[in-house]
Amino acid sequence: VSQDTPVIPADKKVLVVYYSDTGNTKAVADKIAKETGADEFRLELTKPYTEEDLDYNDDDSRVSREHENPSLRHVEYTGDVANWKDYDIVFIGYPIWWQQAAWTVEPFVKDHDFSGKTVVPFATSAMADIGDSGKNLAFLAGGNGKWLDGERFSGKASAAEVREWLQSLSF
Numbered sequence: 001v002s003q004d005t006p007v008i009p010a011d012k013k014v015l016v017v018y019y020s021d022t023g024n025t026k027a028v029a030d031k032i033a034k035e036t037g038a039d040e041f042r043l044e045l046t047k048p049y050t051e052e053d054l055d056y057n058d059d060d061s062r063v064s065r066e067h068e069n070p071s072l073r074h075v076e077y078t079g080d081v082a083n084w085k086d087y088d089i090v091f092i093g094y095p096i097w098w099q100q101a102a103w104t105v106e107p108f109v110k111d112h113d114f115s116g117k118t119v120v121p122f123a124t125s126a127m128a129d130i131g132d133s134g135k136n137l138a139f140l141a142g143g144n145g146k147w148l149d150g151e152r153f154s155g156k157a158s159a160a161e162v163r164e165w166l167q168s169l170s171f
């Protein structure tokens with residue numbers, strides 16, 4: 001497919017929402033936004049995870065304890081998407097944590113009405129596939145919205161790889 005083939009119908013308004021600690025998901029989100037002309041919203045937390053917090057090799061780190069005990073998760077994001085209702089297509093991106101979407105995206109998914117929108121999950125991981133992470137978020141969204149099968153990328157995914165994926169989607 002030619003590089004000039006538009007990946008999104010011209011009349012659709014596109015948003016990329018993502019969460020990223022170490023920049024991998026951000027790198028893919030930026031490529032999606034560039035290819036599609038989307039607006040971006042980065043989920044930032046009131047209590048961000050430090051490098052130490054994210055040490056999953058340490059059973060006592062914040063992320064390990066919260067993984068073990070979901071009641072310890074107190075995730076609050078700052079700000080919000082302006083004009084949410086205007087978007088037709090929403091990409092939602094996250095790192096894979098323990099084979100699932102980082103739980104840091106869950107409050108955003110619960111808080112927003114995806115009715116009438118096409119939703120496209122994407123993830124980055126060290127090696128895990130996207131698995132059922134997108135389906136689980138669709139469930140959290142109360143089944144609202146048309147959730148496409150998602151895609152997993154490495155943090156080093158090229159623009160060409162991202163473009164090829166985008167061109168394979170039907171909105």
Ligand SMILES: Cc1cc2nc3c(=O)[nH]c(=O)nc-3n(C[C@H](O)[C@H](O)[C@H](O)COP(=O)(O)O)c2cc1C
Nearest residue numbers: 020021022023024025095098099124125126127128
């Ligand atoms: C708490 C935690 C759990 C993770 N669990 C997995 C996993 O189960 N499988 C995997 O392939 N990668 C796992 N990773 C690696 C991340 O998915 C990967 O580094 C991701 O690209 C990070 O995205 P970010 O740079 O946008 O934060 C984990 C990373 C963290 C911090």
